Amino acid sequence: MTTATGRLPGPYDSGGGTDLADILERVLDKGIVIAGDIRINLLDIELLTIKLRLIVASVDKAKEMGIDWWEHDPALSSGARKRELEQRNAELERRVAHLEALSSPAPREKEDRERS
Numbered sequence: 001m002t003t004a005t006g007r008l009p010g011p012y013d014s015g016g017g018t019d020l021a022d023i024l025e026r027v028l029d030k031g032i033v034i035a036g037d038i039r040i041n042l043l044d045i046e047l048l049t050i051k052l053r054l055i056v057a058s059v060d061k062a063k064e065m066g067i068d069w070w071e072h073d074p075a076l077s078s079g080a081r082k083r084e085l086e087q088r089n090a091e092l093e094r095r096v097a098h099l100e101a102l103s104s105p106a107p108r109e110k111e112d113r114e115r116s
Helices: 020-030 059-064 078-103 107-115
Strands: 032-042 045-056
Touching: 020 059
Parallel strands: none
Antiparallel strands: 032 045
């Protein structure tokens, strides 16, 4: 059996019309989870355990699952970066106000100096 281009179908050709784009669309729509553990033992003593969890999904699907860490990471989100800068600015303003209050003379001392 040959295709319209005159060549034999490859091992991954399925006459059903499913191509990589269709598969990718299904995976992103439904999501896929890949999990695995790597353990390194020496003489029945566990030296290292690495737990791997990989989720492949569209942004919308990830949000449905409650995964939205990228929205709160200042390195990945301009909104998170803005919030972080606003918090830092408010903290600095609070610290400056506190330092100004400490460095200004007390009202009674100021009145005593004005009388003399």
